[in-house]
Amino acid sequence: KRGLIIPPGDTRDQERNRNTTGSPKEQRFLVFFDFDETIINENSDDAVVHALPGQQLPDWLKSSYREGHYNEHMQKVLAYMADQGVSKDAIRSAVEKIPPSPGLLTLLQYLQSHQHDFELVVVSDANMYFIETWLEHAGVHHLFQKIFTNPASFDTRGRLMLLPFHSHTCSRCPENMCKQVILREYLAAQQKECGGSHYQRVFYIGDGTNDICPSLALGPQDTVFPRRDYSMHRLLLEMQRSQGARFxxxxxxxxxxEDIVDCLKKIMAER
Structure with a gap:
């Protein structure tokens, strides 16, 4: 049974944990999570297409996709779904039915049990409606400090409207999102807020090609967790062979x- 598996607890206790003497902000670990095929075990954009009467997109819409313009493509997909009469309830139900990745909820339970050490952030090229809907249904939304993703909300006609997250100049990333820009800006903002303090280590958990770029910004004390045999893992293996010194x-x-929990336990034991 899934849903509300991790109780939020007293938010005042959580706030006290964040500010407890002996657990200063600069000693905390920062964990970035991708969403599609990382937190959840499917691509959320593909999953909601099953809400269509025929459960698939027409060929003309599939072929309209342009490389690097996926956000623009999904805007067309969502408009088509609305035209086909797919309701907000149907979209929400499709999102809520997506299973978590194996052991993901165990990982989140572990991180909650050490919430004074770990700060959790989502950075995803999905959209805010899909992510918040799934996290709330699973009972884990309260664990995340921040969600960086493409804005999405329903208009008065019941159509889910999608926007790009930002613009950037990175040639490696899709035009609507560079996760490295997000990661660097978040770290800089937190450092400024804390008067120059910094996180002891940064962890990045992902699966896809757009998770490579933010990983390049991390240092030797940090850890990247690529999902085994997915595109991020394959690309990292290629990079190690060809230009290992760069990563x-x-x-x-x-x-x-559970694999990530085992690694985090070892790191915690070394503190």
Whole structure:
């Protein structure tokens, strides 16, 4: 049974944990999560297409996709779904039915049990409606400090309207989102807020090609968790063979969230 598996607890206790003497902000670990095929075990954009009467897109819409313009493509998909009479309830139900990745909820339970050490952030090229809907249904939304993703909301006609997250100049990333820009800006903002303090280590958990770019910004004390045999893992293996010196962070592939828990336990024991 899934849903509300992790109780939010007293938010005042959580706030006290964040500010407890002996657990200063600069000693905390920062964990970035991708969403599609990382937190959840499917691509949310593909999953909602099953809400269509025929459960698939027409060929003309599939072929309209342009490389690097996926956000623009999904705007067309969502408009088509609305034209086909797919309701907000149907979209919500499709999102809520997506299963979590193996062991993901175990990982989140572990992180909650050490919430004074770990700060959790989502950075995803999905959209805010899909992510918040799924996290709330699973009972884990309260664990995340921040969600960076493409804005999405229903208009008065019941159509889910999608917008790009930002613009950037990175040639490696899709035009609507560079996760490295987001990661660097978040770290800089937190450092400024804390008067120059910084996180002890940064962890990045992902699966796709757009998770490579933010990983390049991490240092030798940080760890990247690519999902084993997914595109992020394959690309990292290629990079290690061809230009290993360029990639500084530790690489720990994962099949289940338990693999990540095992690694984090070892790191915690070394503190």
């Amino acid at each position: 500084k962070a530790n690489i720990v592939p994962w099949v289940s969230g």
